[in-house]
Amino acid sequence: MHIVCRSGCCALLLALSFAAARGAETLPLEEEQFEDVLRGIAAERSEADQLRRAKAFAVERRLSSMQVKTLAARLRDDSARLEFALAAYPRTVDPENFYEVYDAFTSFSKVMRLHDAVRPGTIPGPRPGPGPVVTVPETMGEADMKPILQALRKETFDPNRAQLARQILTSSRRLFRASQIKQMVECFDFEPSKLELAKFAYDYTYDREKYFLVNDAFSFSNTKDALSRYVESKSTAPPRR
Template sequence: MNKALLLCCSFLLWAAQLVAAPANVNFVSEHGVPFELVFDGRPLTRTISREVYIDRVQPGFHWAEFRIPAGRGFVKYRTRVFLDAGYESNYILIARRGFAPVLRKVSAVPIRYNRGPRRNDDRQGRYDDRDGRYDERDDRRDDDRRPDYDNHLNQDEDRNGRYEDRSGYNRRNSLMSSAEVDDLIQAVDAKSFDSGKLAIAKDALSQADIRAEDLKRLLRRFDFESQRLELAKYASSHVADPQNFYQVYELFNFDSNIKELQQYSAQARPNDDYRPGGYDDRSRTVMTPAEVDGLLRAAGSKSFDKDKLAILQDGLARTSIRTEDLKRMLRAFSFEDQRLELAKYAYSHVIDPQNFPQVYALFNFNSNVDALRDYINQQPRR
């Protein structure tokens, strides 16, 4: 009896060790872009770094927040990562001009336990912690630990087939097909409460991207706008066609929710300070007349000019536009103050600035015409 009990306890201890197998993770930036890292709410970097290694972490989901220097401040990018037990996950932070920051998983390899203890006094900036060994690196050594990132980024998919490389990194993960979205909607509908629906939707989007039109289908499954807003904010960084994200505004009735989502979406995009040299027109696509029609329908669903302005600005944020189509947008406003605001915002997005003076005819008050002209004269010559 004692031998059987001892054998059972030994088995349970062995199983517990398997379950509790730690995970390691390595974050490195593309082209050595500096960053600060907050992991699960805890600041890990004492100074700006280009690579951070975290040893012996609890497996599962964790939050990683990166602060990237931009102009006089920082661009904040927060995302969730999943760490497999017994594996070392390697992530690369991509912060390219004209695109929002993206954290991309490039590999996950079994942890090798025969490497011996790590020394903390052999290089500057490294430090340990009993709850998890945090290793901040500023150099490029230990090449045997890190995969060849260039080779991984040129592959179409990793060992799980999840991650797809697209020049410019517009997407992080695989794109959900219509059938997969149908399956997700079916799983969401099986839950009675919005909180349960939200958990399922977030979990599905944590490792996948989704089209704006499919996101709209998913958001319609929620009964309350509060949960719908939370999912829309979470999904904003997972939309494969961010230029169409404005479409989700049609699903919100409360002005406060529209404003909050618009502000969140704007903060998630790189701003002028973050992109040296200002906007890069080459990274934008020109809106077609059909796309302008869709944007105007979304704006037209709102009763107030301020809500229309939020939708139109969001639709223009990642695209360029012709002056003729901009004039159509400006006519959607009832009051000239919002019309003036959009005209100023859209000027840097117009591909034919020589025709921009045509918009002056849409203003009845000379003060607005003068204000717009003064604004244009203050902008860099195009």
């Protein structure tokens, strides 16, 4: 009986230890330890060694999205930040907040590369029977629009916004919904700039049958009419991928 009791205690201790270990796996690194890591990476003499050490650490330990952002911001350029962020993402404790890392970048094209890399670009469609696999274009999620709209609003002038918006649309592997295009258009100050983007964005829209929603972003009826005429002239062209 005494032996059984000791065996039961051992089993309980093992179970508790296993549960504690699993719990630790879901927690990010303590801030004091994280500060030590930052100092260690900063002490590396070369940029290549800093990146190597940062990647090795991200693979070995669990970091929060904010910690990944902080560490990425310490690296010299966006190429290094992208390489590090891609290495860190699989072991990030809160991947649903990984959009926070986008703020560490200075180039939106690198942000979109990271965005597309951590979220698959296509999803398999239904297969009613034997035959080829049907792929359905994936659309931009509502949560994914947050950093895009923030970036557009940060720009001071419409020409800069237009350049950034075109870069976003052309570099994304996902299509946008008409309601999302409307949100992007609303970031602009002047009607001509809004119309120019609305025309350009039509080719990157998934639900073109709802493009009338974009009209609500305009203040004047003549601008709405101009967009409607443009949409009619483009209605037979397929969406770009």
